[in-house]
Amino acid sequence: MAAVAAFLILKAVPALSANKGNFFTAFGWDPEGTGIFGVAALAFGTLVSSLLALIIGVPVAVGVALFISQYAPRAIARPLAYVVDLLAAVPSVVFGLWGAIYLSPNLIPLSKFLNRYFGWIPIFGSTNQTYGKSILVAAVVLAVMVLPIVAAISREVFVQTPKEHMEGALALGATKWEMIRTAVLPYGRSGVVSAIVLGFGRAVGETIAVAMVLSSTYTINWHFLDPGGNTIAANIANRWGDATGAVSQGALIASGLVLFAITLVVNFGARVIIRRGKAKA
Amino acid sequence: MTTTVDDLSLARSSLARAKLPWWSPVVVAVGALLVTALIFLGASLHGYVSFILIAAVLYLLAQTFVSLAVEGWRHAKNRLMTSLMIVAMVLAVLPLVGVLGYTIAQGLGRFDSVFFTHSMRAVAESDPNGGAYHAIIGTLEQVGLATLISVPFGVMVAVYLVEYSVGRFGRVVSFFVDVMTGLPSIVAGLFILALWVLLLHQGFSGFAGSLALTILMLPTVVRSCEEMLKLVPVSLREASYALGVAKWLTVVRIVLPTALPGIVTGVMLAVARVMGETAPVLLTVFGNSAINTNPFSGPQASLPLFVFNEVGQSFDNAIHRAWSGALVLILIVLLLNLIARTVARFARVRG
Amino acid sequence: MAKRLDVKDLNLFYGKFHAVADVNLAVPPRSVTAFIGPSGCGKSTVLRSLNRMHEVTPGARVEGKVTLDGEDIYASGVDPVVVRKTIGMVFQRPNPFPTMSIRDNVIAGLRLSGTRDRKTLDEVAERALRAANLWEEVRSRLGKPGGGLSGGQQQRLCIARAIAVRPDVLLMDEPCSALDPISTLAIEDLIGELKKDYTIVIVTHNMQQAARVSDQTAFFNLKGAGQPGHLIEIDDTEKIFSNPGQKATEDYISGRFG
Numbered sequence: 001m002a003a004v005a006a007f008l009i010l011k012a013v014p015a016l017s018a019n020k021g022n023f024f025t026a027f028g029w030d031p032e033g034t035g036i037f038g039v040a041a042l043a044f045g046t047l048v049s050s051l052l053a054l055i056i057g058v059p060v061a062v063g064v065a066l067f068i069s070q071y072a073p074r075a076i077a078r079p080l081a082y083v084v085d086l087l088a089a090v091p092s093v094v095f096g097l098w099g100a101i102y103l104s105p106n107l108i109p110l111s112k113f114l115n116r117y118f119g120w121i122p123i124f125g126s127t128n129q130t131y132g133k134s135i136l137v138a139a140v141v142l143a144v145m146v147l148p149i150v151a152a153i154s155r156e157v158f159v160q161t162p163k164e165h166m167e168g169a170l171a172l173g174a175t176k177w178e179m180i181r182t183a184v185l186p187y188g189r190s191g192v193v194s195a196i197v198l199g200f201g202r203a204v205g206e207t208i209a210v211a212m213v214l215s216s217t218y219t220i221n222w223h224f225l226d227p228g229g230n231t232i233a234a235n236i237a238n239r240w241g242d243a244t245g246a247v248s249q250g251a252l253i254a255s256g257l258v259l260f261a262i263t264l265v266v267n268f269g270a271r272v273i274i275r276r277g278k279a280k281a
Numbered sequence: 282m283t284t285t286v287d288d289l290s291l292a293r294s295s296l297a298r299a300k301l302p303w304w305s306p307v308v309v310a311v312g313a314l315l316v317t318a319l320i321f322l323g324a325s326l327h328g329y330v331s332f333i334l335i336a337a338v339l340y341l342l343a344q345t346f347v348s349l350a351v352e353g354w355r356h357a358k359n360r361l362m363t364s365l366m367i368v369a370m371v372l373a374v375l376p377l378v379g380v381l382g383y384t385i386a387q388g389l390g391r392f393d394s395v396f397f398t399h400s401m402r403a404v405a406e407s408d409p410n411g412g413a414y415h416a417i418i419g420t421l422e423q424v425g426l427a428t429l430i431s432v433p434f435g436v437m438v439a440v441y442l443v444e445y446s447v448g449r450f451g452r453v454v455s456f457f458v459d460v461m462t463g464l465p466s467i468v469a470g471l472f473i474l475a476l477w478v479l480l481l482h483q484g485f486s487g488f489a490g491s492l493a494l495t496i497l498m499l500p501t502v503v504r505s506c507e508e509m510l511k512l513v514p515v516s517l518r519e520a521s522y523a524l525g526v527a528k529w530l531t532v533v534r535i536v537l538p539t540a541l542p543g544i545v546t547g548v549m550l551a552v553a554r555v556m557g558e559t560a561p562v563l564l565t566v567f568g569n570s571a572i573n574t575n576p577f578s579g580p581q582a583s584l585p586l587f588v589f590n591e592v593g594q595s596f597d598n599a600i601h602r603a604w605s606g607a608l609v610l611i612l613i614v615l616l617l618n619l620i621a622r623t624v625a626r627f628a629r630v631r632g
Numbered sequence: 633m634a635k636r637l638d639v640k641d642l643n644l645f646y647g648k649f650h651a652v653a654d655v656n657l658a659v660p661p662r663s664v665t666a667f668i669g670p671s672g673c674g675k676s677t678v679l680r681s682l683n684r685m686h687e688v689t690p691g692a693r694v695e696g697k698v699t700l701d702g703e704d705i706y707a708s709g710v711d712p713v714v715v716r717k718t719i720g721m722v723f724q725r726p727n728p729f730p731t732m733s734i735r736d737n738v739i740a741g742l743r744l745s746g747t748r749d750r751k752t753l754d755e756v757a758e759r760a761l762r763a764a765n766l767w768e769e770v771r772s773r774l775g776k777p778g779g780g781l782s783g784g785q786q787q788r789l790c791i792a793r794a795i796a797v798r799p800d801v802l803l804m805d806e807p808c809s810a811l812d813p814i815s816t817l818a819i820e821d822l823i824g825e826l827k828k829d830y831t832i833v834i835v836t837h838n839m840q841q842a843a844r845v846s847d848q849t850a851f852f853n854l855k856g857a858g859q860p861g862h863l864i865e866i867d868d869t870e871k872i873f874s875n876p877g878q879k880a881t882e883d884y885i886s887g888r889f890g
Contacts, residue, residue: 101387
């Protein structure tokens, strides 16, 4: 890991020193031209799209995990789990393709609906009433990619709930949902948390699908329905083609370092949470 | 007499409760559909996605209220949660069906011999011809090389961790494998880019891509090998030691063959995952529109990269090629997955 | 409170497998009935059918009647959830909910049925813990997690939890088999006190325990290999252990098999 960081820093430094703007706060990406490039908008896009993906995807994933482990009859539980795992096997390019060509236009009615009735909430506001390849679409695609990871791990944990706790709850006169709430969910809490963190890491690092879905802009825009947006990873992919000089290459590498740092912090934080959760139990 | 009957009926109602008949969800569903249809006619909306959405929301609301009135709060909540779980399940299956179906529909168009035997050399993006041959070759070579490197190395690391490791070094290695699992693929690509391509001036090549893919494959291979090795019963190893067989020979002759089917499964799943990786390949292999069968010199093409590039073009013919490329990719990946699972089940039967 | 249980023509199945056949017995209110017999003869299965826990196992089926003061708990329209509140159960391995405090464990059943008032919950918790002979030991740490107690204390906690909802019948499935002898004695004493207020049915592997604790004893056995379990004999405990009617009973009691 140290080696990775070292080499990346090496390559990034000349670019950083040539940066005419502040790397962390500037917007825009023009290393060769105006010489200003900054990760602010990119980091914003990365974090926002990943968090949105979690908000959309985690409840569905936990619901799926509970359904397969607690509700489905044995006969269809295994095939269902297999189907959800298959979702993880689909390469990200294909998701990007589907997201850009199919999902993006098809989410326009929903975007219009959200804007019309919930537009007073800032994130559903719209700058100029155009919709399309927005952060919302990217978040949905990311949610679909995060879902199988969170669902598979959660399912493993739920299945391991000791039978005596589940029966204890039922014997007290609990309905099925109450039993799940009392015995299954508390038992699986730390497992689900680690699953969420893993999913977050995946979303943050996802490059291609996002690059294909978002048309790059470099501003911090809280209107999630507006087209455009960018993440660190997608930016690297998009701008790599015309990064011919050491400066532009170094700039992209520098942004990659930021992404790497974010990933490390997230993973490390997860370990701390899990360890603390285990100590409490 | 009356007291007894009253007592009995009171007692009877203490165990029984008002319960919705089993056919009530069906009735509520039909009702929701009808009401939605009326809303659609009245407000002249369209689109079947919206129809399903509105009907689903109406159904959930109606079901909950009816249950609340008849069965009480606890059971209404129970029914609502059950319905929500089913909704979640449907929501999870839909994208898979959607993506697969759409890819098949769009991709079959260019599933012709030209596609599989030609590259994009001297083919303009707007042309209807051109194919992915170069990309397929490239991907196969890059993934093949990556497998050749990561499997022996990964198995050795796993063997070390399970059989030999004691103390701090083993824990450090294990920790690093864990961290590597979470590495975003593009960072792996950046690393190889900085180190191999730029610093060591090796330039873009298929091999550079293999190195990046190896970084991504290793943790998966190591982890699944570890799991499989741990499953081999201690008694088997001890039987071998008791015969006077040295440790490393035991590992090679007894432990590994027993764990082999599981290891194969793990490797195949790692290969399937890495086959679809675009980002690291983008940065290290760079892409090529002509056929380059030498992975050690010069940029190559790659299937996921091919799809990525074609989508970026705004020509219809390019988009068609992209879909077909995606279809090929998905088919290969799904096939690998299927084989891996079958091997796993076969291995479990042998036990 | 403390109702009588009557079992008539009870047959229990796991899918196609006929586990227990033709059980007929009566459990008087405010008494302790022990189920004894060798492993695998269906004692626990019969016990679990008394509070409709048997059907929780996928494929499990019940035929026959089980009536609580005359009301058939298997009648259509009867809610298993209500049945389980009326007929409580203590399991073989103590199973306090690990993420809940001691207090929350005791009132778990009440919370589920909607009681919210803090004062009521506290009063009930104290009453139940006192009745389970656990109050003095835990009164100063009610907020600590339930998993931090010893095995015997945990089991008494589970008993407290079961009686907090004031069931009519208390079922105990080998409650002492995972405990040390001292804790076992404590629980047996507790059963002696509880029977003043509750009808109790206890499954036990330990014949001496059955003799110590119960008013009437039911002996279950398999009639042959591959046969379903049957109720061989049920009578006052004193009679079963001194002068049983069936030869199989006598063989079991005197340790000739089991």
